[in-house]
Amino acid sequence: MELYRGSNTNQMDYNEDGRGPKSGKVLASIDDRLDSGLDSLKEEECTDVESAFERLKVDGDEPWKKELTEDGDTYLHLAVIHEATEAAIQMINLSYGDPFLNIQNNQRQTALHLAVVTEQPLIVEQLLKSGCDASLVDDSGNTALHIACRKGSLACFSLLTQGCPQQLPAILQTPNYNGQKCIHMVAIQGYLSLLESLIQLGADINAQEQCNGRTALHLAVDLQNFELVKLLINKGADVHSFTYGGHMPYHLTYGRANTDIRKVLYELTAPHLRELPDSESEDSDGDYEDQCISDDDVYDDIKMMGQV
Template identity: 50%
Template sequence: MTTSYTDYSRNMMMDGDIRMPGKDKLLQATEDRTDSGLDSLREEDYNNMLKDMQNLSIPMEQNIQDYEPEAWKMQANEDGDTLLHLAIIHEDKELAVEVIKRSYRDAFYLNRQNNLHQTPLHLAIITDQPEIAATLFEAGCDPEVRDYRGNTALHIACEKGSLHGVGVVVQNCKTRLSPLLQYTNYNGHTCLHLASSNGFLAIVEDLIRLGADINAQEPCNGRTALHMAVDKQNEALMFLLLKYGADVNRVTYQGYSACQLTWGRSNLQIQQHLLALTETSLQYLPESEDEDSSESESEADDEYMYDDVCISLCPRMV
Protein backbone atom coordinates (compact mmCIF):
# COMPACT_ATOMS: atom_id res chain seq x y z
CA MET A 1 0.00 0.00 0.00
CA THR A 2 1.39 3.38 -0.99
CA THR A 3 0.54 6.15 1.40
CA SER A 4 1.42 9.84 1.50
CA TYR A 5 3.11 10.93 4.69
CA THR A 6 4.13 14.39 5.75
CA ASP A 7 6.10 15.74 8.66
CA TYR A 8 4.93 18.57 10.91
CA SER A 9 7.45 20.97 9.37
CA ARG A 10 5.17 20.75 6.32
CA ASN A 11 7.79 19.21 4.10
CA MET A 12 6.04 17.71 1.12
CA MET A 13 6.37 13.94 0.88
CA MET A 14 5.76 11.58 -2.04
CA ASP A 15 2.62 12.81 -3.81
CA GLY A 16 2.76 16.36 -2.38
CA ASP A 17 -0.43 16.22 -0.32
CA ILE A 18 -0.80 16.89 3.38
CA ARG A 19 -3.36 15.12 5.50
CA MET A 20 -4.42 16.97 8.62
CA PRO A 21 -4.57 14.80 11.75
CA GLY A 22 -8.02 13.42 12.40
CA LYS A 23 -9.39 15.02 9.24
CA ASP A 24 -10.37 13.51 5.90
CA LYS A 25 -9.60 16.50 3.75
CA LEU A 26 -6.36 17.19 1.95
CA LEU A 27 -4.74 20.59 2.00
CA GLN A 28 -2.19 22.09 -0.34
CA ALA A 29 1.39 21.43 0.68
CA THR A 30 2.58 24.00 3.16
CA GLU A 31 5.65 24.25 5.35
CA ASP A 32 5.03 22.33 8.59
CA ARG A 33 4.26 18.72 9.27
CA THR A 34 0.92 17.96 10.85
CA ASP A 35 0.80 14.21 10.28
CA SER A 36 3.14 11.55 11.60
CA GLY A 37 1.87 8.62 9.56
CA LEU A 38 -1.87 8.45 10.09
CA ASP A 39 -2.59 5.73 7.61
CA SER A 40 0.41 3.49 8.27
CA LEU A 41 -1.34 1.56 11.06
CA ARG A 42 -4.02 -0.83 9.89
CA GLU A 43 -7.38 -0.62 11.62
CA GLU A 44 -7.02 -4.23 12.76
CA ASP A 45 -3.68 -3.48 14.44
CA TYR A 46 -5.08 -0.34 15.99
CA ASN A 47 -8.02 -2.27 17.46
CA ASN A 48 -5.69 -4.96 18.76
CA MET A 49 -3.67 -2.35 20.59
CA LEU A 50 -6.85 -1.05 22.19
CA LYS A 51 -7.85 -4.55 23.30
CA ASP A 52 -4.47 -5.04 24.94
CA MET A 53 -5.24 -2.08 27.17
CA GLN A 54 -8.50 -3.40 28.47
CA ASN A 55 -8.66 -4.63 32.05
CA LEU A 56 -5.20 -3.25 32.81
CA SER A 57 -4.60 -1.84 36.26
CA ILE A 58 -2.80 1.43 36.89
CA PRO A 59 0.37 0.82 38.92
CA MET A 60 0.62 3.09 41.92
CA GLU A 61 4.41 3.09 41.94
CA GLN A 62 7.10 1.91 39.60
CA ASN A 63 10.47 0.57 40.63
CA ILE A 64 12.84 1.57 37.86
CA GLN A 65 15.06 -1.45 38.37
CA ASP A 66 12.15 -3.87 38.08
CA TYR A 67 10.30 -1.94 35.40
CA GLU A 68 9.20 -3.93 32.38
CA PRO A 69 6.90 -2.11 29.93
CA GLU A 70 3.53 -3.68 29.27
CA ALA A 71 3.27 -5.30 25.84
CA TRP A 72 1.03 -2.62 24.34
CA LYS A 73 3.54 0.08 25.30
CA MET A 74 6.20 -1.55 23.16
CA GLN A 75 4.08 -1.52 20.01
CA ALA A 76 4.67 1.14 17.35
CA ASN A 77 3.95 1.47 13.65
CA GLU A 78 6.52 1.88 10.87
CA ASP A 79 6.81 5.59 11.63
CA GLY A 80 7.64 4.89 15.25
CA ASP A 81 4.26 6.16 16.49
CA THR A 82 2.92 4.48 19.61
CA LEU A 83 -0.72 4.21 20.61
CA LEU A 84 -0.37 7.53 22.48
CA HIS A 85 1.17 9.28 19.46
CA LEU A 86 -1.68 8.02 17.28
CA ALA A 87 -4.40 8.94 19.76
CA ILE A 88 -3.07 12.51 19.82
CA ILE A 89 -2.68 12.69 16.04
CA HIS A 90 -6.24 11.43 15.55
CA GLU A 91 -7.39 13.91 18.22
CA ASP A 92 -9.00 11.10 20.16
CA LYS A 93 -8.88 12.95 23.49
CA GLU A 94 -10.65 10.27 25.53
CA LEU A 95 -8.22 7.57 24.44
CA ALA A 96 -5.19 9.87 24.84
CA VAL A 97 -6.17 10.74 28.41
CA GLU A 98 -6.73 7.07 29.28
CA VAL A 99 -3.34 6.06 27.87
CA ILE A 100 -1.62 8.90 29.75
CA LYS A 101 -3.40 7.86 32.95
CA ARG A 102 -2.12 4.30 32.51
CA SER A 103 1.39 5.68 31.94
CA TYR A 104 1.59 7.93 35.00
CA ARG A 105 5.26 8.62 35.83
CA ASP A 106 6.32 6.23 33.09
CA ALA A 107 9.05 8.43 31.59
CA PHE A 108 10.02 5.77 29.05
CA TYR A 109 6.59 5.77 27.44
CA LEU A 110 5.55 9.40 27.94
CA ASN A 111 8.75 10.67 26.33
CA ARG A 112 9.08 8.00 23.65
CA GLN A 113 10.00 9.51 20.29
CA ASN A 114 8.83 8.46 16.85
CA ASN A 115 11.07 8.39 13.78
CA LEU A 116 11.04 12.19 13.65
CA HIS A 117 12.00 12.33 17.35
CA GLN A 118 8.57 13.73 18.19
CA THR A 119 7.25 12.96 21.66
CA PRO A 120 3.54 12.96 22.51
CA LEU A 121 4.07 16.48 23.91
CA HIS A 122 5.41 17.72 20.57
CA LEU A 123 2.34 16.33 18.84
CA ALA A 124 -0.06 17.80 21.40
CA ILE A 125 1.39 21.26 20.69
CA ILE A 126 1.46 20.71 16.92
CA THR A 127 -2.22 19.68 16.89
CA ASP A 128 -3.29 22.52 19.21
CA GLN A 129 -4.44 20.32 22.10
CA PRO A 130 -3.23 22.22 25.19
CA GLU A 131 -5.46 20.16 27.50
CA ILE A 132 -3.67 16.99 26.40
CA ALA A 133 -0.33 18.75 26.88
CA ALA A 134 -1.37 19.71 30.41
CA THR A 135 -2.31 16.08 31.15
CA LEU A 136 1.08 14.95 29.87
CA PHE A 137 2.80 17.40 32.19
CA GLU A 138 0.77 16.14 35.14
CA ALA A 139 1.85 12.60 34.32
CA GLY A 140 5.52 13.59 34.22
CA CYS A 141 6.58 14.21 30.62
CA ASP A 142 9.88 15.96 29.87
CA PRO A 143 9.55 19.39 28.12
CA GLU A 144 13.24 19.50 27.18
CA VAL A 145 13.20 16.63 24.68
CA ARG A 146 14.01 17.80 21.15
CA ASP A 147 12.63 16.67 17.82
CA TYR A 148 14.61 16.08 14.62
CA ARG A 149 15.00 19.85 14.07
CA GLY A 150 16.20 20.41 17.61
CA ASN A 151 12.92 21.99 18.67
CA THR A 152 11.40 21.58 22.10
CA ALA A 153 7.63 21.81 22.47
CA LEU A 154 8.06 25.49 23.41
CA HIS A 155 9.99 26.17 20.20
CA ILE A 156 7.12 24.69 18.21
CA ALA A 157 4.49 26.73 20.06
CA CYS A 158 6.45 29.93 19.40
CA GLU A 159 6.99 29.08 15.74
CA LYS A 160 3.28 28.33 15.29
CA GLY A 161 2.18 31.42 17.22
CA SER A 162 0.15 29.29 19.62
CA LEU A 163 -0.60 31.35 22.73
CA HIS A 164 -2.31 28.36 24.34
CA GLY A 165 0.68 26.18 23.56
CA VAL A 166 3.13 28.69 25.03
CA GLY A 167 0.87 29.15 28.04
CA VAL A 168 0.58 25.47 28.92
CA VAL A 169 4.35 24.96 28.70
CA VAL A 170 5.10 28.07 30.77
CA GLN A 171 2.55 27.20 33.45
CA ASN A 172 3.91 23.68 33.89
CA CYS A 173 7.64 24.43 33.58
CA LYS A 174 8.21 27.31 35.99
CA THR A 175 11.31 25.75 37.53
CA ARG A 176 12.73 24.74 34.13
CA LEU A 177 11.73 27.76 32.11
CA SER A 178 15.12 29.51 32.09
CA PRO A 179 16.96 26.81 30.11
CA LEU A 180 13.98 26.34 27.79
CA LEU A 181 14.17 30.02 26.87
CA GLN A 182 17.90 29.76 26.19
CA TYR A 183 17.90 26.56 24.13
CA THR A 184 18.60 26.94 20.42
CA ASN A 185 17.35 24.50 17.82
CA TYR A 186 19.60 23.02 15.15
CA ASN A 187 19.28 26.23 13.10
CA GLY A 188 20.52 28.24 16.07
CA HIS A 189 17.14 29.83 16.85
CA THR A 190 15.83 30.46 20.34
CA CYS A 191 12.11 30.62 21.03
CA LEU A 192 12.35 34.43 20.86
CA HIS A 193 14.00 34.25 17.44
CA LEU A 194 11.19 32.04 16.10
CA ALA A 195 8.42 34.23 17.49
CA SER A 196 10.14 37.39 16.22
CA SER A 197 10.85 36.01 12.76
CA ASN A 198 7.19 35.04 12.38
CA GLY A 199 5.89 38.32 13.80
CA PHE A 200 4.01 36.96 16.82
CA LEU A 201 4.22 40.10 18.95
CA ALA A 202 2.19 38.88 21.93
CA ILE A 203 4.43 35.84 22.29
CA VAL A 204 7.55 37.99 21.84
CA GLU A 205 6.41 40.23 24.68
CA ASP A 206 5.56 37.27 26.92
CA LEU A 207 8.94 35.64 26.32
CA ILE A 208 10.82 38.84 27.14
CA ARG A 209 8.84 39.31 30.34
CA LEU A 210 9.60 35.72 31.28
CA GLY A 211 13.33 36.33 30.95
CA ALA A 212 14.28 35.55 27.35
CA ASP A 213 17.51 37.25 26.24
CA ILE A 214 16.32 40.03 23.97
CA ASN A 215 19.80 40.43 22.49
CA ALA A 216 20.49 36.73 21.89
CA GLN A 217 22.36 36.22 18.61
CA GLU A 218 21.98 33.46 16.08
CA PRO A 219 25.17 31.38 16.08
CA CYS A 220 25.36 31.35 12.29
CA ASN A 221 25.34 35.07 11.49
CA GLY A 222 24.82 36.86 14.79
CA ARG A 223 21.44 38.40 14.07
CA THR A 224 19.32 39.47 17.02
CA ALA A 225 15.55 39.80 17.11
CA LEU A 226 16.00 43.48 16.22
CA HIS A 227 17.93 42.56 13.09
CA MET A 228 15.08 40.21 12.22
CA ALA A 229 12.58 43.03 12.65
CA VAL A 230 14.50 45.00 10.02
CA ASP A 231 14.81 41.99 7.71
CA LYS A 232 11.06 41.42 7.94
CA GLN A 233 10.38 45.18 7.76
CA ASN A 234 8.20 44.76 10.84
CA GLU A 235 7.89 48.22 12.35
CA ALA A 236 5.65 47.12 15.23
CA LEU A 237 8.15 44.43 16.24
CA MET A 238 10.98 46.97 16.15
CA PHE A 239 9.15 49.35 18.49
CA LEU A 240 8.25 46.50 20.85
CA LEU A 241 11.85 45.30 21.07
CA LEU A 242 13.15 48.82 21.62
CA LYS A 243 10.56 49.33 24.33
CA TYR A 244 12.06 46.40 26.24
CA GLY A 245 15.63 47.55 25.79
CA ALA A 246 16.95 45.86 22.65
CA ASP A 247 20.54 46.95 21.93
CA VAL A 248 20.54 49.01 18.72
CA ASN A 249 24.34 48.92 18.59
CA ARG A 250 24.64 45.11 18.67
CA VAL A 251 26.21 44.01 15.40
CA THR A 252 26.09 40.77 13.45
CA TYR A 253 29.21 38.67 12.96
CA GLN A 254 29.75 40.58 9.72
CA GLY A 255 29.72 43.81 11.74
CA TYR A 256 26.31 45.21 10.75
CA SER A 257 23.95 46.98 13.13
CA ALA A 258 20.19 46.84 12.66
CA CYS A 259 20.32 50.42 11.34
CA GLN A 260 22.86 49.52 8.68
CA LEU A 261 20.55 46.78 7.43
CA THR A 262 17.83 49.37 6.72
CA TRP A 263 19.69 50.80 3.73
CA GLY A 264 18.14 49.68 0.47
CA ARG A 265 14.88 48.69 2.18
CA SER A 266 11.50 50.28 1.69
CA ASN A 267 10.36 51.24 5.21
CA LEU A 268 11.88 54.68 5.83
CA GLN A 269 10.21 55.01 9.24
CA ILE A 270 12.23 52.08 10.55
CA GLN A 271 15.39 53.63 9.15
CA GLN A 272 14.74 57.11 10.52
CA HIS A 273 13.91 55.79 13.98
CA LEU A 274 17.04 53.64 14.18
CA LEU A 275 19.22 56.44 12.82
CA ALA A 276 18.20 58.58 15.81
CA LEU A 277 19.21 55.87 18.29
CA THR A 278 22.28 54.24 16.77
CA GLU A 279 25.89 55.28 17.23
CA THR A 280 27.17 57.40 14.34
CA SER A 281 29.77 54.83 13.32
CA LEU A 282 27.05 52.19 12.95
CA GLN A 283 24.48 54.25 11.06
CA TYR A 284 25.76 53.95 7.51
CA LEU A 285 27.18 51.11 5.49
CA PRO A 286 30.98 51.16 5.35
CA GLU A 287 32.61 51.83 2.00
CA SER A 288 33.48 48.57 0.35
CA GLU A 289 37.16 47.87 -0.20
CA ASP A 290 36.16 45.67 -3.10
CA GLU A 291 34.40 48.62 -4.73
CA ASP A 292 37.45 50.84 -4.21
CA SER A 293 39.67 48.12 -5.63
CA SER A 294 37.42 47.59 -8.64
CA GLU A 295 37.30 51.34 -9.26
CA SER A 296 41.12 51.51 -9.18
CA GLU A 297 41.36 48.56 -11.55
CA SER A 298 38.82 50.21 -13.86
CA GLU A 299 40.79 53.45 -13.87
CA ALA A 300 43.98 51.53 -14.64
CA ASP A 301 42.27 49.72 -17.51
CA ASP A 302 41.12 53.07 -18.89
CA GLU A 303 44.67 54.38 -18.75
CA TYR A 304 46.03 51.31 -20.58
CA MET A 305 43.26 51.65 -23.19
CA TYR A 306 44.10 55.34 -23.66
CA ASP A 307 47.79 54.51 -24.13
CA ASP A 308 47.00 51.82 -26.71
CA VAL A 309 44.82 54.21 -28.71
CA CYS A 310 47.49 56.88 -28.66
CA ILE A 311 50.14 54.41 -29.83
CA SER A 312 47.98 53.22 -32.71
CA LEU A 313 47.19 56.77 -33.83
CA CYS A 314 50.59 58.28 -33.20
CA PRO A 315 53.29 55.61 -33.58
CA ARG A 316 55.94 58.27 -33.34
CA MET A 317 55.04 58.78 -29.67
CA VAL A 318 56.53 55.37 -28.85
Protein backbone atom coordinates in the same frame (compact mmCIF):
# COMPACT_ATOMS: atom_id res chain seq x y z
CA MET B 1 5.55 8.66 4.07
CA GLU B 2 3.15 6.16 5.61
CA LEU B 3 2.01 6.45 9.16
CA TYR B 4 1.62 2.70 9.46
CA ARG B 5 2.45 -0.08 7.07
CA GLY B 6 2.46 -3.06 9.40
CA SER B 7 4.90 -5.06 7.29
CA ASN B 8 7.53 -5.66 9.97
CA THR B 9 6.79 -8.46 12.43
CA ASN B 10 8.77 -6.61 15.12
CA GLN B 11 6.28 -3.77 14.94
CA MET B 12 2.51 -3.47 15.15
CA ASP B 13 1.32 -6.48 13.16
CA TYR B 14 -0.81 -8.92 15.12
CA ASN B 15 -2.64 -12.10 14.28
CA GLU B 16 -6.38 -12.59 14.07
CA ASP B 17 -6.83 -13.18 17.81
CA GLY B 18 -8.03 -9.61 18.42
CA ARG B 19 -5.00 -8.69 20.51
CA GLY B 20 -3.74 -5.90 18.31
CA PRO B 21 -3.65 -4.31 14.89
CA LYS B 22 -3.33 -6.44 11.79
CA SER B 23 -1.50 -5.00 8.80
CA GLY B 24 -3.43 -2.07 7.39
CA LYS B 25 -6.35 -2.46 9.82
CA VAL B 26 -5.74 0.06 12.57
CA LEU B 27 -4.44 2.81 10.34
CA ALA B 28 -4.97 2.90 6.61
CA SER B 29 -2.23 4.02 4.28
CA ILE B 30 -2.10 7.79 3.85
CA ASP B 31 -0.60 7.67 0.37
CA ASP B 32 -3.83 9.11 -1.01
CA ARG B 33 -3.76 12.14 1.30
CA LEU B 34 -0.16 13.31 1.43
CA ASP B 35 0.21 17.06 1.94
CA SER B 36 -3.53 17.40 2.39
CA GLY B 37 -3.53 18.71 5.94
CA LEU B 38 -5.35 17.72 9.09
CA ASP B 39 -8.77 18.01 7.48
CA SER B 40 -8.09 14.88 5.47
CA LEU B 41 -7.96 12.61 8.51
CA LYS B 42 -10.73 10.04 8.52
CA GLU B 43 -12.95 9.62 11.54
CA GLU B 44 -12.64 5.85 11.47
CA GLU B 45 -8.88 6.14 12.02
CA CYS B 46 -9.52 7.75 15.40
CA THR B 47 -11.99 4.97 16.20
CA ASP B 48 -9.52 2.30 15.06
CA VAL B 49 -6.79 3.60 17.38
CA GLU B 50 -9.20 3.69 20.32
CA SER B 51 -10.48 0.18 19.56
CA ALA B 52 -7.00 -1.29 19.29
CA PHE B 53 -5.98 0.36 22.55
CA GLU B 54 -9.07 -0.97 24.32
CA ARG B 55 -8.24 -4.52 23.17
CA LEU B 56 -4.68 -4.28 24.43
CA LYS B 57 -5.54 -2.45 27.65
CA VAL B 58 -7.09 -5.55 29.22
CA ASP B 59 -3.69 -7.22 29.35
CA GLY B 60 -2.00 -6.53 32.69
CA ASP B 61 1.51 -6.12 31.29
CA GLU B 62 0.47 -3.11 29.20
CA PRO B 63 1.64 -4.36 25.77
CA TRP B 64 0.48 -1.08 24.20
CA LYS B 65 3.53 0.58 25.78
CA LYS B 66 5.91 -1.69 23.91
CA GLU B 67 4.67 -1.59 20.34
CA LEU B 68 6.02 0.74 17.66
CA THR B 69 5.10 1.39 14.06
CA GLU B 70 7.92 1.43 11.54
CA ASP B 71 7.90 5.22 11.88
CA GLY B 72 8.73 4.76 15.56
CA ASP B 73 5.30 5.84 16.78
CA THR B 74 3.78 4.42 19.94
CA TYR B 75 0.07 4.03 20.50
CA LEU B 76 0.22 7.37 22.30
CA HIS B 77 1.77 9.07 19.26
CA LEU B 78 -0.97 7.60 17.09
CA ALA B 79 -3.73 8.63 19.47
CA VAL B 80 -2.43 12.21 19.47
CA ILE B 81 -1.96 12.27 15.70
CA HIS B 82 -5.50 11.06 15.06
CA GLU B 83 -6.97 13.15 17.88
CA ALA B 84 -8.26 10.10 19.70
CA THR B 85 -8.45 12.23 22.83
CA GLU B 86 -10.07 9.74 25.21
CA ALA B 87 -7.57 7.00 24.39
CA ALA B 88 -4.65 9.43 24.65
CA ILE B 89 -5.73 10.65 28.08
CA GLN B 90 -6.18 7.08 29.30
CA MET B 91 -2.65 6.20 28.20
CA ILE B 92 -1.24 9.32 29.83
CA ASN B 93 -3.06 8.63 33.10
CA LEU B 94 -1.73 5.06 33.08
CA SER B 95 1.82 6.32 32.50
CA TYR B 96 2.38 8.93 35.20
CA GLY B 97 6.13 9.43 35.55
CA ASP B 98 6.79 6.64 33.04
CA PRO B 99 9.58 7.03 30.42
CA PHE B 100 6.94 5.85 27.94
CA LEU B 101 5.68 9.44 27.78
CA ASN B 102 9.03 10.60 26.41
CA ILE B 103 9.52 8.03 23.66
CA GLN B 104 10.58 9.76 20.46
CA ASN B 105 9.59 8.54 17.02
CA ASN B 106 11.88 8.42 14.00
CA GLN B 107 11.60 12.21 13.68
CA ARG B 108 12.46 12.43 17.39
CA GLN B 109 9.01 13.81 18.17
CA THR B 110 7.49 13.04 21.53
CA ALA B 111 3.75 12.95 22.10
CA LEU B 112 4.17 16.48 23.47
CA HIS B 113 5.62 17.73 20.19
CA LEU B 114 2.72 16.22 18.29
CA ALA B 115 0.13 17.59 20.71
CA VAL B 116 1.47 21.09 20.00
CA VAL B 117 1.69 20.48 16.25
CA THR B 118 -1.97 19.40 16.22
CA GLU B 119 -2.90 22.14 18.73
CA GLN B 120 -4.47 19.97 21.42
CA PRO B 121 -3.95 21.96 24.65
CA LEU B 122 -5.82 19.40 26.77
CA ILE B 123 -3.31 16.73 25.80
CA VAL B 124 -0.41 19.15 26.32
CA GLU B 125 -1.66 19.88 29.84
CA GLN B 126 -2.12 16.22 30.74
CA LEU B 127 1.32 15.29 29.40
CA LEU B 128 3.03 18.02 31.41
CA LYS B 129 1.18 17.06 34.59
CA SER B 130 2.21 13.44 34.10
CA GLY B 131 5.90 14.20 33.77
CA CYS B 132 6.56 14.56 30.05
CA ASP B 133 9.97 16.16 29.42
CA ALA B 134 9.38 19.50 27.67
CA SER B 135 13.09 20.01 27.00
CA LEU B 136 13.40 17.18 24.46
CA VAL B 137 14.03 18.28 20.88
CA ASP B 138 12.88 16.82 17.57
CA ASP B 139 15.11 16.17 14.58
CA SER B 140 15.12 19.89 13.80
CA GLY B 141 16.26 20.73 17.31
CA ASN B 142 12.88 22.19 18.24
CA THR B 143 11.39 21.83 21.68
CA ALA B 144 7.62 21.79 21.98
CA LEU B 145 7.83 25.49 22.94
CA HIS B 146 9.71 26.29 19.72
CA ILE B 147 6.80 24.79 17.81
CA ALA B 148 4.19 26.69 19.84
CA CYS B 149 6.14 29.90 19.15
CA ARG B 150 6.25 29.24 15.43
CA LYS B 151 2.58 28.34 15.24
CA GLY B 152 1.44 31.17 17.48
CA SER B 153 -0.56 28.78 19.62
CA LEU B 154 -1.45 30.88 22.67
CA ALA B 155 -3.00 28.01 24.63
CA CYS B 156 -0.06 25.65 24.11
CA PHE B 157 2.43 28.45 24.73
CA SER B 158 0.80 29.29 28.07
CA LEU B 159 0.68 25.67 29.19
CA LEU B 160 4.30 25.02 28.24
CA THR B 161 5.65 28.14 29.91
CA GLN B 162 3.61 27.61 33.08
CA GLY B 163 3.78 23.83 33.24
CA CYS B 164 7.56 23.35 33.44
CA PRO B 165 8.97 26.24 35.49
CA GLN B 166 12.21 24.44 36.38
CA GLN B 167 12.98 23.57 32.76
CA LEU B 168 11.86 26.87 31.25
CA PRO B 169 15.10 28.89 31.66
CA ALA B 170 17.05 26.18 29.83
CA ILE B 171 14.39 25.83 27.13
CA LEU B 172 14.44 29.58 26.46
CA GLN B 173 18.19 29.34 25.90
CA THR B 174 17.97 26.30 23.61
CA PRO B 175 18.69 26.99 19.93
CA ASN B 176 17.27 24.66 17.31
CA TYR B 177 19.46 23.30 14.55
CA ASN B 178 18.95 26.51 12.55
CA GLY B 179 20.48 28.36 15.49
CA GLN B 180 17.17 29.96 16.50
CA LYS B 181 15.83 30.29 20.02
CA CYS B 182 12.17 30.76 20.86
CA ILE B 183 12.51 34.54 20.80
CA HIS B 184 13.75 34.35 17.21
CA MET B 185 10.81 32.15 16.24
CA VAL B 186 8.20 34.62 17.48
CA ALA B 187 10.11 37.55 15.94
CA ILE B 188 10.14 35.85 12.55
CA GLN B 189 6.41 35.24 12.78
CA GLY B 190 5.70 38.72 14.16
CA TYR B 191 3.80 37.56 17.24
CA LEU B 192 4.04 40.66 19.42
CA SER B 193 2.22 39.34 22.46
CA LEU B 194 4.25 36.12 22.55
CA LEU B 195 7.49 38.05 22.21
CA GLU B 196 6.52 40.31 25.08
CA SER B 197 5.63 37.25 27.16
CA LEU B 198 8.97 35.60 26.41
CA ILE B 199 10.83 38.70 27.55
CA GLN B 200 8.80 38.77 30.77
CA LEU B 201 9.62 35.09 31.29
CA GLY B 202 13.33 35.78 31.06
CA ALA B 203 14.22 35.27 27.40
CA ASP B 204 17.28 37.26 26.33
CA ILE B 205 16.01 40.05 24.09
CA ASN B 206 19.48 40.40 22.54
CA ALA B 207 20.08 36.69 21.95
CA GLN B 208 21.86 36.10 18.65
CA GLU B 209 21.01 33.49 16.08
CA GLN B 210 23.90 31.06 15.98
CA CYS B 211 24.10 30.96 12.20
CA ASN B 212 24.63 34.69 11.56
CA GLY B 213 24.36 36.64 14.80
CA ARG B 214 21.02 38.32 14.14
CA THR B 215 19.01 39.43 17.14
CA ALA B 216 15.22 39.75 17.20
CA LEU B 217 15.68 43.43 16.31
CA HIS B 218 17.73 42.55 13.23
CA LEU B 219 14.98 40.14 12.21
CA ALA B 220 12.29 42.77 12.72
CA VAL B 221 14.18 45.15 10.41
CA ASP B 222 14.76 42.44 7.83
CA LEU B 223 11.04 41.64 7.86
CA GLN B 224 10.13 45.36 7.82
CA ASN B 225 7.87 44.95 10.84
CA PHE B 226 7.69 48.44 12.33
CA GLU B 227 5.44 47.45 15.25
CA LEU B 228 7.89 44.75 16.22
CA VAL B 229 10.82 47.15 15.93
CA LYS B 230 9.07 49.63 18.25
CA LEU B 231 8.19 46.93 20.78
CA LEU B 232 11.75 45.62 20.90
CA ILE B 233 13.21 49.09 21.29
CA ASN B 234 10.74 49.88 24.07
CA LYS B 235 11.74 46.64 25.81
CA GLY B 236 15.41 47.58 25.71
CA ALA B 237 16.78 45.81 22.63
CA ASP B 238 20.37 46.80 21.86
CA VAL B 239 20.42 48.90 18.68
CA HIS B 240 24.20 48.55 18.58
CA SER B 241 24.29 44.78 18.42
CA PHE B 242 26.42 43.50 15.56
CA THR B 243 25.77 40.45 13.43
CA TYR B 244 28.73 38.21 12.67
CA GLY B 245 29.05 40.15 9.40
CA GLY B 246 29.41 43.43 11.27
CA HIS B 247 25.92 44.87 10.69
CA MET B 248 23.78 46.67 13.23
CA PRO B 249 19.98 46.90 12.85
CA TYR B 250 20.28 50.36 11.27
CA HIS B 251 22.57 49.02 8.56
CA LEU B 252 19.83 46.61 7.50
CA THR B 253 17.51 49.51 6.68
CA TYR B 254 19.58 50.37 3.61
CA GLY B 255 17.66 49.53 0.47
CA ARG B 256 14.50 48.80 2.46
CA ALA B 257 11.22 50.57 1.84
CA ASN B 258 10.11 51.39 5.39
CA THR B 259 11.41 54.87 6.11
CA ASP B 260 9.85 54.91 9.60
CA ILE B 261 12.10 52.06 10.70
CA ARG B 262 15.12 53.76 9.15
CA LYS B 263 14.34 57.07 10.87
CA VAL B 264 13.86 55.54 14.34
CA LEU B 265 17.05 53.53 14.17
CA TYR B 266 19.02 56.42 12.67
CA GLU B 267 18.20 58.56 15.69
CA LEU B 268 19.13 55.80 18.14
CA THR B 269 22.34 54.66 16.48
CA ALA B 270 25.60 56.37 17.47
CA PRO B 271 26.68 58.73 14.63
CA HIS B 272 30.10 57.14 14.22
CA LEU B 273 28.49 53.72 13.76
CA ARG B 274 25.89 54.62 11.15
CA GLU B 275 28.08 54.07 8.12
CA LEU B 276 27.87 50.65 6.48
CA PRO B 277 30.83 48.30 6.97
CA ASP B 278 33.32 48.24 4.13
CA SER B 279 32.42 44.73 3.02
CA GLU B 280 29.00 43.34 2.27
CA SER B 281 27.82 40.29 4.15
CA GLU B 282 25.24 37.60 3.60
CA ASP B 283 23.21 38.84 6.52
CA SER B 284 22.34 42.04 4.65
CA ASP B 285 21.11 40.34 1.49
CA GLY B 286 17.39 39.90 0.86
CA ASP B 287 14.45 39.47 3.14
CA TYR B 288 14.78 37.06 6.00
CA GLU B 289 11.53 35.38 4.93
CA ASP B 290 13.41 33.75 2.05
CA GLN B 291 15.87 32.16 4.47
CA CYS B 292 13.28 30.73 6.85
CA ILE B 293 11.62 27.37 6.72
CA SER B 294 7.87 27.73 6.82
CA ASP B 295 5.64 25.73 9.16
CA ASP B 296 4.15 23.93 6.17
CA ASP B 297 7.62 22.83 5.06
CA VAL B 298 8.60 21.65 8.51
CA TYR B 299 5.45 19.65 9.06
CA ASP B 300 4.77 18.39 5.59
CA ASP B 301 2.73 15.26 4.99
CA ILE B 302 -0.23 15.73 7.34
CA LYS B 303 1.61 18.32 9.44
CA MET B 304 2.49 15.89 12.14
CA MET B 305 5.40 13.70 11.16
CA GLY B 306 7.92 16.57 11.26
CA GLN B 307 10.57 16.46 8.62
CA VAL B 308 13.01 19.24 7.81
